[in-house]
Amino acid sequence: MAGETKHLSGLLPAELEDLTVRLGEKPYRGRQLFEQIHARLATSLDDVSVLPAALRQHLSAQGFSAHGLTISKIQESSDTTVKMGLSTSDGLVVESVLIPMETGAFTQCMSSQAGCALGCAFCMTGMLGWTRNLTAAEIVDQHLLALAGFPERPVKNLVFMGMGEPLLNVDEVVKAIRLLQHERGRNLSPRRITVSTAGIVPGIRRLGQEVDCLLAVSLNAPTQELRAELMPVSRRYPLDELMAALKGFPLPPRRRITFEYVLLPGVNDSPAHARDLVRLLSHIRCKVNLIPFNPFPGSRFARPSDESVDRFLELLAAKQMVATIRRSRGSDILAACGQLAGTKDDA
Numbered sequence: 001m002a003g004e005t006k007h008l009s010g011l012l013p014a015e016l017e018d019l020t021v022r023l024g025e026k027p028y029r030g031r032q033l034f035e036q037i038h039a040r041l042a043t044s045l046d047d048v049s050v051l052p053a054a055l056r057q058h059l060s061a062q063g064f065s066a067h068g069l070t071i072s073k074i075q076e077s078s079d080t081t082v083k084m085g086l087s088t089s090d091g092l093v094v095e096s097v098l099i100p101m102e103t104g105a106f107t108q109c110m111s112s113q114a115g116c117a118l119g120c121a122f123c124m125t126g127m128l129g130w131t132r133n134l135t136a137a138e139i140v141d142q143h144l145l146a147l148a149g150f151p152e153r154p155v156k157n158l159v160f161m162g163m164g165e166p167l168l169n170v171d172e173v174v175k176a177i178r179l180l181q182h183e184r185g186r187n188l189s190p191r192r193i194t195v196s197t198a199g200i201v202p203g204i205r206r207l208g209q210e211v212d213c214l215l216a217v218s219l220n221a222p223t224q225e226l227r228a229e230l231m232p233v234s235r236r237y238p239l240d241e242l243m244a245a246l247k248g249f250p251l252p253p254r255r256r257i258t259f260e261y262v263l264l265p266g267v268n269d270s271p272a273h274a275r276d277l278v279r280l281l282s283h284i285r286c287k288v289n290l291i292p293f294n295p296f297p298g299s300r301f302a303r304p305s306d307e308s309v310d311r312f313l314e315l316l317a318a319k320q321m322v323a324t325i326r327r328s329r330g331s332d333i334l335a336a337c338g339q340l341a342g343t344k345d346d347a
């Protein structure tokens, strides 16, 4: 943990108070530091002019910096989607995407790991393998740097659906959520943060116990057999165990678990699959997000036709299942779901 604590954006107000006291200052300086980084979006210690210059110099001399990431590459799509490449201090690049919503606000897709170990068959990130977990600072920095760098793109919602499996990095993801929800900082409501998991059962339990946020599950198949083929993680956490964990997830009134279902033509999109899906989810308060597959170089699946996507949706709707279609944004810059794959070469 010692390395990442050098990035001040990853420290809660109480931790910053301890730090400033250790450096011979009053605790309120720590609270000021938190507010400057999280609420006022200071991008460097030089920006934090409310702190005495001597304290800022002291922090710099000890190797502290405001953030753990720097924006190294920006790609803008014709539909106003922005994909940011963000460099870590050890030379990795992670990606985060700002996606326009119909309201004019933006949803930000957040990464939780550099690469991903889970190797889902339909995912470009999975083809890269896993390098390391991101720290809480590197997670919150994606959002703070986006707000500071793109004020004309107001981000209202965060979804942990970028690179990596958030619940295989649950300590840092939980801390990042606490930082983002802190009232002295971004003060994000639980309904504005969604953690999307491939189905890590112990992580689902911990998330439900430790923070309040929305949960999404990348399901993609209604049976264990097919799911294990598409998502190797399902061999470790089979569908029946996953559904049992989801039934135990704390769900306040009117909240639903979201199930994401990437439609792969000829693989998981038949009427029988729709029927199995309805049966599987019948006892869970949920909604289904259908995602037409976005082909990427080297992928072995095709894009489904609009008619087949509409037909699948109608089959779910006919059984009173709440379901929507998520049309891809930013596919011209490989910013769509499952297409994030920042590498060292992007730096």
Ligand code: SF4
Pocket (backbone or CB within 6 Å): 116, 117, 118, 119, 120, 123, 124, 125, 126, 127, 162, 163, 164, 165, 198, 218, 338
């Ligand atoms: S879909 Fe998510 S969990 Fe699966 S390989 Fe891609 S990033 Fe990892």
